[in-house]
Every structure is written in structure tokens, then in C-alpha cells.
Amino acid sequence: KAGVTQTPRYLIKTRGQQVTLSCSPISGHRSVSWYQQTPGQGLQFLFEYFSETQRNKGNFPGRFSGRQFSNSRSEMNVSTLELGDSALYLCASSPGTANTEAFFGQGTRLTVV
Amino acid sequence: GNSVTQMEGPVTLSEEAFLTINCTYTATGYPSLFWYVQYPGEGLQLLLKATKADDKGSNKGFEATYRKETTSFHLEKGSVQVSDSAVYFCALISNQAGTALIFGKGTTLSVSS
Numbered sequence: 001k002a003g004v005t006q007t008p009r010y011l012i013k014t015r016g017q018q019v020t021l022s023c024s025p026i027s028g029h030r031s032v033s034w035y036q037q038t039p040g041q042g043l044q045f046l047f048e049y050f051s052e053t054q055r056n057k058g059n060f061p062g063r064f065s066g067r068q069f070s071n072s073r074s075e076m077n078v079s080t081l082e083l084g085d086s087a088l089y090l091c092a093s094s095p096g097t098a099n100t101e102a103f104f105g106q107g108t109r110l111t112v113v
Numbered sequence: 114g115n116s117v118t119q120m121e122g123p124v125t126l127s128e129e130a131f132l133t134i135n136c137t138y139t140a141t142g143y144p145s146l147f148w149y150v151q152y153p154g155e156g157l158q159l160l161l162k163a164t165k166a167d168d169k170g171s172n173k174g175f176e177a178t179y180r181k182e183t184t185s186f187h188l189e190k191g192s193v194q195v196s197d198s199a200v201y202f203c204a205l206i207s208n209q210a211g212t213a214l215i216f217g218k219g220t221t222l223s224v225s226s
Contacts, residue, residue, distance in 0.1 A: 104149075
């Protein structure tokens with residue numbers, strides 16, 4: 001079965017712009033989580049969506065937002081981009097029940113200039 | 114709060130050497146524990162997991178045992194290969210109602226022939 005698909009793979013944006021990243025989970029999975037990976041901070045949890053509702057949220061400013069559609073596809077939006085937002089953004093898909101494995105996409109590499 | 118601490122490396126080994134990557138955690142309740150691996154330019158892949166005390170997770174020659182008394186989940190492999198060169202992340206899930214992973218900083222492993 002198809003894996004987790006993230007688009008685009010690479011993005012270059014200018015400070016102050018906004019960006020939308022997309023994640024298509026594995027078929028049948030209802031949970032999508034987003035993570036930010038940077039050399040300095042490592043992997044940090046942004047938020048999780050389950051059945052179109054935000055179920056968990058990490059410690060990120062309100063410029064970071066997301067949503068999930070009825071087909072479980074998810075989008076993440078970052079507004080008013082800052083240089084520090086440059087990172088690899090990873091999406092993880094899972095059935096959403098306790099202790100189940102999360103499957104990761106290859107990520108979107110965002111560079112803010 | 115919940116956290117994961119792992120040796121940051123880099124760890125440099127010769128092929129067929131024994132590998133240990135230490136991981137300790139702080140968490141409320143009874144977390145599930147995971148090791149993920151990230152190859153260059155890729156997302157994360159689950160290597161192994163353990164969901165309760167004294168469980169041993171194993172995969173591709175790697176093993177880790179959930180030790181509640183020492184709050185540890187050390188990764189071991191008896192004989193590493195060049196193809197094992199990657200970044201290894203220890204992680205936990207503490208919130209049983211969701212799938213938010215808390216990661217360690219990652220350990221870079223480099224194996225030479």
C-alpha cells in the first residue's frame with residue numbers, strides 16, 4: 001500500500017510570506033501529526049489531527065496552524081515566515097489508537113531567505 | 114515534563130563492531146518507547162518498539178529492552194554493517210489518547226569498512 005506522501009519536497013520562501021505544506025496519509029489512517037526538524041532543536045512535535053479535529057498541540061506560536069480534511073489529508077500553514085522557520089517538516093500517519101506505529105513521509109524541506 | 118535523553122555522538126565504528134546507543138527517559142505514567150532511524154535525505158523509519166516494562170523490541174539485528182527501574186531503552190546491535198550508517202532517534206509516547214512522539218536529539222552512527 002502507498003506510503004505517506006508529502007508535497008512539495010522542497011520550498012524556498014521569503015521572510016514575511018506564508019506557506020502551505022500538504023500530507024496524504026496511508027489509506028485508512030485517521031491520525032496525522034506534524035513535526036519540525038532542525039539541527040539545533042531536533043525533532044519537535046507541532047500538532048496532531050484525528051478525524052478532522054486537532055487532538056494535540058505542541059509549543060509553537062500561532063503562526064503555525066493546520067487542518068485535516070474528511071479524507072484524512074492534512075495541510076500545515078505557516079504565516080509571516082521567519083528565517084528560523086527553515087527546517088525539514090515531517091508528517092506522520094497512524095491509525096490513531098494508543099501505542100500504534102507512526103509512519104513518516106520523506107518531509108518537506110523549507111528554506112526561508 | 115516528558116523528555117528523552119540520548120548520547121549525541123557521532124559514534125564511529127568499524128564494520129562488525131558492537132553497537133550501544135544509550136537512551137533514558139522521563140515520563141509520567143507508562144510510556145511506549147521507540148527507536149527510529151533516519152537515512153540521509155529520508156524521513157524516519159520505525160526500527161523497533163516496546164510498549165511495557167521488560168518488553169524487548171527487535172528488528173534487523175537491533176534490540177532494545179524497556180527497563181522501567183532505570184528508565185532506559187538502550188539500542189544494541191552485535192555486529193554493525195556499513196549500511197547501518199544513519200541517525201538514530203529514541204522516542205516515547207506518553208499521551209495515551211494521541212500519538213505525539215517526544216524525541217531525543219538523535220545519534221549519528223558512521224560505520225566504516
